[in-house]
Amino acid sequence: MKDINIATTIMERRKEKGITQDQLAEYIGVSKSSVSKWETGQSYPDITFLPMLATFFNISIDELMNYSPQMTISDINTLYHHLAKAFSHRPFDDVLLECQQVIKKYYSCFPLLLQMATLLLNHQMLASNENVQKDILQQIIDLCQRIKSESDDIWLAKQANSIEAVCYMFLQEPDTILDLLSGALKPDQSDAIILANAYQMAGQPPKAKEVIQISIYQHLMNMLGAFPSFLLLYADDNKKFDEILKRGIIILDGFKIESLNPNIALQIYHAAAHGYMTQNEHKKALNMLSIYADVCTKLFPVTHHGDAFFDAIDDWFLTFDLGVVVPRDEKVVKESILTDITTNPAFAPLAKDLTYMNIVNTLKKKLGGI
Numbered sequence: 001m002k003d004i005n006i007a008t009t010i011m012e013r014r015k016e017k018g019i020t021q022d023q024l025a026e027y028i029g030v031s032k033s034s035v036s037k038w039e040t041g042q043s044y045p046d047i048t049f050l051p052m053l054a055t056f057f058n059i060s061i062d063e064l065m066n067y068s069p070q071m072t073i074s075d076i077n078t079l080y081h082h083l084a085k086a087f088s089h090r091p092f093d094d095v096l097l098e099c100q101q102v103i104k105k106y107y108s109c110f111p112l113l114l115q116m117a118t119l120l121l122n123h124q125m126l127a128s129n130e131n132v133q134k135d136i137l138q139q140i141i142d143l144c145q146r147i148k149s150e151s152d153d154i155w156l157a158k159q160a161n162s163i164e165a166v167c168y169m170f171l172q173e174p175d176t177i178l179d180l181l182s183g184a185l186k187p188d189q190s191d192a193i194i195l196a197n198a199y200q201m202a203g204q205p206p207k208a209k210e211v212i213q214i215s216i217y218q219h220l221m222n223m224l225g226a227f228p229s230f231l232l233l234y235a236d237d238n239k240k241f242d243e244i245l246k247r248g249i250i251i252l253d254g255f256k257i258e259s260l261n262p263n264i265a266l267q268i269y270h271a272a273a274h275g276y277m278t279q280n281e282h283k284k285a286l287n288m289l290s291i292y293a294d295v296c297t298k299l300f301p302v303t304h305h306g307d308a309f310f311d312a313i314d315d316w317f318l319t320f321d322l323g324v325v326v327p328r329d330e331k332v333v334k335e336s337i338l339t340d341i342t343t344n345p346a347f348a349p350l351a352k353d354l355t356y357m358n359i360v361n362t363l364k365k366k367l368g369g370i
Helices: 006-017 021-028 032-040 047-057 073-089 092-105 110-126 130-150 154-170 174-181 189-201 205-233 238-254 262-278 282-298 330-342 345-350 354-367
Strands: none
Touching (some): 006 021, 021 047, 073 092, 092 130, 110 154, 130 154, 154 174, 154 189, 189 205, 205 262, 238 262, 262 282, 262 345, 282 345
């Protein structure tokens, strides 16, 4: 971070140009003693001289003043941990004042403002009384609203919105939280928890359950959706590959994914079979393909739906632009499933294997109508 230090800049830039204080004074139209006082920090140039000095040295006025309203991520990290430690060793009011001075100094450094909001939120409970806590929460809200209105960084704005919502949770204002966070729920676990708590505070337990279930469902499907790629990335590491598959299957079984969302299960079993072929583990690959074929019987009709565990999300599926029906025709889906097995080069070595041929034939019968 940089403080205003115009004295050092003037002296260094003058020496870089190889000119004397007299020469600089003559150009600016001041006395040599004025330049000398500028360089020793005894006085500052009149504000009307700043553009002339900056032009003379071919730099911006900010560079001339050796001041930056921004901080690097590294500096922000160091400052955060310094202040966090200070809250545990120094009087709360003293550290709070230091935080406020930092905020004022770097009021346009939005990454810093976000971390300062987080810092204050994490320590506001140390305040001497409830009124001070409320004042700090309002300061945090003000910071978050500034970030949202002034910053061009969407990610910073989203984080600020979440922090603001937490402040309103402490302030027992559920309706304000609902205004901030309700709408199209995105897969953000922290927001979902805050929103669910707001619904609970507002006396709407069914909505709280729905929000939490939607969030768990989204995170579960996002995680499982990454497993096929994760598996294939480790196809050359048998031990790691088996461990990934083992954990994936535990999740599939634990959440009954083969019935809840069989398409996700199909992708994982297909990737597992592919990976085993890469390892020349034909028997294990055939086992995965056999399970793959069995899961196909649970795929149709292809719709989004809940189950006994996710019993509060069916209405959410109805809000999808295309409704509960997936965006591909059933016939196209069936053709794709069969093609993924019969034309995939990874399975070519199995072409004459009797077990493989039986799996393909069984799959054709189960799919039917292709």
